[in-house]
Amino acid sequence: xxxxxxxxxxxxxxxxxxxxxxxxxxxxxxxxxxxxxxxxxxxxxxxxxxxxxxxxxxxxxxxxxxxxxxxxxxxxxxxxxxxxxxxxxxxxxxxxxxxxxxxxxxxxxxxxxxxxxxxxxxxxxxxxxxxxxxxxxxxxxxxxxxxxxxxxxxxxxxxxxxxxxxxxxxxxxxxxxxxxxxxxxxxxxxxxxxxxxxxxxxxxxxxxxxxxxxxxxxxxxxxxxxxxxxxxxxxxxxxxxxxxxxxxxxxxxxxxxxxxxxxxxxxxxxxxxxxxxxxxxxxxxxxxxxxxxxxxxxxxxxxxxxxxxxxxxxxxxxxxxxxxxxxxxxxxxxxxxxxxxxxxxxxxxxxxxxxxxxxxxxxxxxxxxxxxxxxxxxxxxxxxxxxxxxxxxxxxxxxxxxxxxxxxxxxxxxxxxxxxxxxxxxxxxxxxxxxxxxxxxxxxxxxxxxxxxxxxxxxxxxxxxxxxxxxxxxxxxxxxxxxxxxxxxxxxxxxxxxxxxxxxxxxxxxxxxxxxxxxxxxxxxxxxxxxxxxxxxxxxxxxxxxxxxxxxxxxxxxxxxxxxxxxxxxxxxxxxxxxxxxxxxxxxxxxxxxxxxxxxxxxxxxxxxxxxxxxxxxxxxxxxxxxxxxxxxxxxxxxxxxxxxxxxxxxxxxxxxxxxxxx
Amino acid sequence: xxxxxxxxxxxxxxxxxxxxxxxxxxxxxxxxxxxxxxxxxxxxxxxxxxxxxxxxxxxxxxxxxxxxxxxxxxxxxxxxxxxxxxxxxxxxxxxxxxxxxxxxxxxxxxxxx
Numbered sequence: 144x145x146x147x148x149x150x151x152x153x154x155x156x157x158x159x160x161x162x163x164x165x166x167x168x169x170x171x172x173x174x175x176x177x178x179x180x181x182x183x184x185x186x187x188x189x190x191x192x193x194x195x196x197x198x199x200x201x202x203x204x205x206x207x208x209x210x211x212x213x214x215x216x217x218x219x220x221x222x223x224x225x226x227x228x229x230x231x232x233x234x235x236x237x238x239x240x241x242x243x244x245x246x247x248x249x250x251x252x253x254x255x256x257x258x259x260x261x262x263x264x265x266x267x268x269x270x271x272x273x274x275x276x277x278x279x280x281x282x283x284x285x286x287x288x289x290x291x292x293x294x295x296x297x298x299x300x301x302x303x304x305x306x307x308x309x310x311x312x313x314x315x316x317x318x319x320x321x322x323x324x325x326x327x328x329x330x331x332x333x334x335x336x337x338x339x340x341x342x343x344x345x346x347x348x349x350x351x352x353x354x355x356x357x358x359x360x361x362x363x364x365x366x367x368x369x370x371x372x373x374x375x376x377x378x379x380x381x382x383x384x385x386x387x388x389x390x391x392x393x394x395x396x397x398x399x400x401x402x403x404x405x406x407x408x409x410x411x412x413x414x415x416x417x418x419x420x421x422x423x424x425x426x427x428x429x430x431x432x433x434x435x436x437x438x439x440x441x442x443x444x445x446x447x448x449x450x451x452x453x454x455x456x457x458x459x460x461x462x463x464x465x466x467x468x469x470x471x472x473x474x475x476x477x478x479x480x481x482x483x484x485x486x487x488x489x490x491x492x493x494x495x496x497x498x499x500x501x502x503x504x505x506x507x508x509x510x511x512x513x514x515x516x517x518x519x520x521x522x523x524x525x526x527x528x529x530x531x532x533x534x535x536x537x538x539x540x541x542x543x544x545x546x547x548x549x550x551x552x553x554x555x556x557x558x559x560x561x562x563x564x565x566x567x568x569x570x571x572x573x574x575x576x577x578x579x580x581x582x583x584x585x586x587x588x589x590x591x592x593x594x595x596x597x598x599x600x601x602x603x604x605x606x607x608x609x610x611x612x613x614x615x616x617x618x619x620x621x622x623x624x625x626x627x628x629x630x631x632x633x634x635x636x637x638x639x640x641x642x643x644x645x646x647x648x649x650x651x652x653x654x655x656x657x658x659x660x661x662x663x664x665x666x667x668x669x670x671x672x673x674x675x676x677x678x679x680x681x682x683x684x685x686x687x688x689x690x691x692x693x694x695x696x697x698x699x700x701x702x703x704x705x706x707x708x709x710x711x712x713x714x715x716x717x718x719x720x721x722x723x724x725x726x727x728x729x730x731x732x733x734x735x736x737x738x739x740x741x742x743x744x745x746x747x748x749x750x751x752x753x754x755x756x757x758x759x760x761x762x763x764x765x766x767x768x769x770x771x772x773x774x775x776x777x778x779x780x781x782x783x784x785x786x787x788x789x790x791x792x793x794x795x796x797x798x799x800x801x802x803x804x805x806x
Numbered sequence: 807x808x809x810x811x812x813x814x815x816x817x818x819x820x821x822x823x824x825x826x827x828x829x830x831x832x833x834x835x836x837x838x839x840x841x842x843x844x845x846x847x848x849x850x851x852x853x854x855x856x857x858x859x860x861x862x863x864x865x866x867x868x869x870x871x872x873x874x875x876x877x878x879x880x881x882x883x884x885x886x887x888x889x890x891x892x893x894x895x896x897x898x899x900x901x902x903x904x905x906x907x908x909x910x911x912x913x914x915x916x917x918x919x
Contacts, residue, residue, distance in 0.1 A: 145825045145857045148816050150848075154809065158849045158856070205841040208872070214841070215866035273919075280918060308919060310871070330843075355843070383861075391864055393841055425865070425887050515896060523918065531917025538867025538881050541917045548902055548910030549893050557892035557901075713843055713859070 160711050165359040167653055171640070174200035174326065175632040176625070177365035179333040179350060179398055182211020183614055184605025184621035185371035186316040187263055191625030192369075193323040197632050199625075200363065201325060202352055204332040204716075205393055208317045212373050212391040212606070213614040217309035218435055218533035219296050220274070221480055221615045222253075223261040228288045228295070228302040231474050233257035236303060237792055239476070243485040245744035246761060246780030247411060248585070249610035251592050254792040256611065256619040258800070263618040264307070270315040273308035281528075284520035285463060294524070297437060297477030297490055299466045304477045306524065309614075310532040330355045332397055332716060333372065334723075335648045336405040336601070337364070339638055341770075345406055346599035348638035351648045353719060358712035360652075362645050366600065366632035369624050370407075370588065371617075372398025373606040375727050377720075379581040379681070380420035381673040383666045389426055389573075390582070398607060399586075400723035403730050407588050408597045408767040410609040410778070412734035414584030414745040417682065419576030426572055427530055428540040430512035430558035432493055433570035434478040435529040435536065438465040440516040441493060441558065441569070443506040448516070450494045454486055458494070462517060465491045481585060481612040483744065493569045501563040510566070511555035526551040534614075579681030584746060585610045586731070589765050589778070592788060592799040593631075594624040597767065600635070602628045609763075626801050655709040655718035662708035665717035671703065672696070672724045676731070684735055685751045692732045700725055733773040734766045819884035822863035823870075825854035829878035836869035836879060845869065854878075 151157065176192040178185045181203030193199045203210055224233045237254045268274045275292030276282070286295045286306070294306040320327060337349040347368045352361035375396025376388065403409065432439040440462070441449045450458040453469035468475050469491075476488040484490070500506050514522045531541045549556065558571045565575050587609035588596045595602050604624040605617035655665075679692025704722060709715035738745075739752045740760035763778040779785065789795050797804055822844060823836075832852040837845045842862040845855040870879050883891070883904065891904035902910055 145823070145854060146816065146821050146860065147856055147858050148813060150856050151811060151813065152809075155849075158846070161847050161849070205843070206839045208839050209866070209868035210841050215864075215868055310917075310919075388864070391841065391866075392862065393864075424890050425883060428883075428887075429890055509892075511894060513896075527915075528918040531919075535864070535866050537917060538870040539865045539883070542867070542870070543881060543883065543904065544891070544893075545913040545915065547891075547904050548912055550913040550915075553897060554893040554895050554902075557890075557894065559890050 162356040162712070164712065165354070165357040166656060167649060168359045169362060170359060171362045171364070172200060172328070173364045173637055174198050175365065176200070176367050176369065176628045177202065177350060177363055178369045178371055180204070180211070180370070180372035181207035181327065182371065182373055182605065182617065183213040183316070184607070184617035185211070185369070186313070186320060187266070187618045187621030188369050188371055188604050188625035188628070189320050189325045190266065190316070190323060191622045192629040193325050195626050195629035197629035199325045200328060200365070201320065202328045202331050202333055202350070202363065204330070204355060206329050207320070207327050209313050211313065212394055213534060213617060214313040215534040216532050216537055217312050217614040218306060218529040219477070219479055219614070220264050220305040220307045221260065221477070221613050222256045222303065222619070223264060223305050223615065224257045224303045225261040226293065226303065226305065227291055228293055230301045231303045234792055239488055240480070240482050243482050243488050244610070245756065247610070247744045247763065249590065249608055250781065250783040250792065251590055251594065251795070252608050252611050252616070252620055254796055255594065255623045256616045258796055259619040259622055260615040263615065263622045264305070266622065267312060267315060267618070270319040272312055272315045274305070281520050281524065284524070285466065286524065297466065298468060298475040300468060301474040306528060308528065308532050310537045328352070328361070331361055332719070333401055334397060334652050334719060335401045335644070336368070337640060337644055338405050338598070339641060344599070347405060347601040349640065350401070351645060353652055353716065354712065355716040356712055358715055360649055362640055364637045364640060366635045366637060367628035368601050369628050370398055370402055370596070370601060370603040370607045371605050371621060374583045375399050376583065377669060377673065378583060378724060378727060378731070379415070379579070379673050379676045380418050381669045382421040383670055388421060389423060395720040395723065396727040397720055397723040399730070400726035402588060402596070403726055403768055405598060406767055406769065407601065408765045409586060409730065409734070410589050410763045410765045411584060411745060412586040412731050412766060413738045413747050414586055415581035415680070416584050416746050417576055418580045418582035419574040420580055422576055423574040424559050424572040425539060427533060427536050428544070429572050430510060430556040431569055431571040432512060433568070435533045436512065436525055437478060437490070438462065438517070438521065439525055440513045442511050442513045442555065444509055445507055447506060449497055449506060449510070451491050452494050453491055454489050459491060462521065479613050481610070495567060497566045498563040501566060509560050510558035512558060513555045514551040515553060515555065522551055578683065579677035581676070581681060585612070586734070589763070592783065592795045593627045594620060595627065600631065623800065630801055651722070652719050654705070655707045655715055658708035659705040661706060663703055663706040665707060665709070665714055665721050668703060668707050668718070668721045669724065672699065672721060672728060675699070676728055680732055680735055683748055683750050685749065686736065689732050689736045693729060696725055696728050696732070730766065730768070734764070737764050737766060737775045817861040819860050819863065821857050821882055822860035822865070822884070823857060824880045824882050826878050826880070827854055829875045830854040831875060833874070835872050835874065839872050840869055841866065
């Protein structure tokens with residue numbers, strides 16, 4: 144007996160809410176550094192700020208031991224340019240990344256990560272995460288370096304992307320935070336930032352929070368605040384029955400909404416990507432050759448192998464060549480970095496003409512991932528090390544499949560049977576979506592070389608910053624932002640709470656306890672907002688559609704939003720998430736209206752402005768909510784190398800990083 | 807037979823995780839860490855949690871990793887996923903599937919740790 148239905152059918156009454164209900168009861172907390180979001184970025188930020196001597200409070204919406212989009216594990220550690228085996232320096236690496244992102248990426252974030260990703264991994268190792276093959280399980284493999292025991296991924300020659308045993312990453316960080324005396328406030332979602340001052344002198348003085356189990360209200364005062372709440376999900380594609388999505392459905396954008404309403408500046412909000420949502424298959428749990436499964440042979444129903452090719456389309460003769468750069472290629476970047484593939488950076492891949500060759504009958508469906516064709520150590524690296532430590536694979540894939548009898552030594556895992564066009568990329572588990580189904584792109588806050596936002600006292604880390612993604616990026620940027628926030632906090636004092644702001648916020652977030660008219664549940668409301676975004680801000684955008692989206696969202700705010708109801712604190716949390724989606728949706732629509740050109744890099748298609756990345760639109764268009772509506776400006780791609788900053792990545796980093804420099 | 811009650815349809819997925827009442831001691835460690843608060847403590851102490859919100863499960867498997875009683879919690883992919891998890895034994899050409907009636911013997915090799 145496990146489900147609610149079974150419980151009731153056993154003759155028991157409907158159980159009361161299991162936690163004390165404390166709607167509106169206020170608790171005030173103070174700290175030096177407040178970290179909003181206790182995922183990977185927030186945890187590293189907390190550890191780093193605490194080590195720098197600050198009193199630290201992490202406010203986490205769920206449970207910090209395993210929470211966050213990266214909390215369920217990690218197999219690749221990317222951008223580890225300073226590891227002792229790396230053959231790519233942080234400057235060369237970052238310049239490649241920024242160039243291949245078309246310039247639309249965050250220079251300070253990418254460079255900080257290239258400099259500190261390896262150090263962040265060493266921090267994890269000290270907390271008990273295994274990063275070396277001391278047991279010699281992979282001895283003799285091409286991807287293993289014997290002196291350090293490090294294992295490499297994607298590019299075995301250049302060695303800046305590593306393979307790690309990160310299934311216990313989050314419990315290790317959690318243990319580290321507790322040991323250092325970081326205060327953890329679990330099951331509390333941040334709902335707004337408290338601010339003082341106006342215009343350019345506005346500063347963040349704290350935040351308000353809602354306890355997701357009791358409904359209690361928190362007012363938190365802090366000397367410095369870090370936004371580490373990750374990427375909003377559920378904005379376009381919300382199934383009323385989740386059935387598993389690639390991104391953690393708890394990341395819904397209340398951090399983004401809080402920052403937006405406080406006047407924080409964002410970039411790349413107009414970007415979104417194709418999403419198959421709940422039509423996707425189990426991540427890494429069906430036949431594929433992507434990311435964690437990179438390099439796996441794919442064969443057709445008759446056992447005929449699909450060729451792998453290099454950047455010039457030359458077929459590769461051996462499995463080893465899948466992991467070495469092409470002739471004349473400096474290095475390959477691999478998957479998971481959120482960098483578009485370029486001629487210079489691209490990884491070896493399955494022949495991209497596979498869809499046509501399937502249509503012609505050259506390859507017969509179903510396809511299979513045939514690990515048996517790989518050398519034992521490569522096979523074990525994929526199904527054992529990578530699937531076994533990546534987020535949502537240890538139990539959902541490795542344990543589930545092996546218990547059901549799957550054996551990678553003798554079995555082939557079937558690739559889902561889909562429209563032939565779906566086989567153009569080896570990420571076969573992502574399935575097939577619809578053009579109106581989108582997911583959040585690289586939108587996030589604009590930061591300077593302190594990873595500080597435009598508001599004094601507010602820093603950012605991980606997915607909250609525009610551009611980059613990935614676990615190691617969250618870790619390294621958290622590590623850096625934590626240091627900078629602690630440094631700021633050491634020289635400032637706490638502000639008084641603006642009682643009007645707190646009262647206004649309280650009225651807003653508890654409104655679903657007394658809904659107006661016919662009560663609307665949070666799921667229907669979420670799906671409704673998603674439908675507006677699908678219709679008005681799907682793959683193909685236009686002035687008319689975007690304006691109509693703004694009009695409908697404004698109307699929804701007046702009408703349905705007042706009817707959203709909540710029967711318990713859990714539903715209240717979801718209702719407040721959905722109210723935040725109205726703010727986030729409006730920000731995205733405004734940002735989309737502000738870019739009157741299409742962009743390949745931003746996966747942004749305006750049917751009324753079809754020209755792709757024209758020179759005059761090759762810039763960032765940061766947007767913030769001002770006193771009388773959205774304010775937009777032009778920001779050059781290399782803003783981080785122009786005054787008041789210095790002209791090179793290295794000089795800026797060294798002037799700002801707050802670390803004693805070696806050599 | 808239990809009384810016939812007026813109930814809404816079961817949510818989809820129906821259970822997401824399943825507890826073995828013979829192994830679960832109702833310690834609620836899983837309830838404490840579930841990111842989506844899918845699980846609620848059983849009003850009866852010592853009994854397995856109630857899967858109240860299976861429709862919110864992310865299938866991260868952290869409840870299983872957190873559990874101190876091996877086998878007490880099983881993660882169950884919904885049927886719209888398990889029907890696509892198919893493998894073929896090379897030597898025999900036999901197809902197997904997650905959720906099939908007569909599955910092959912388990913492969914006991916643990917993941918690399």
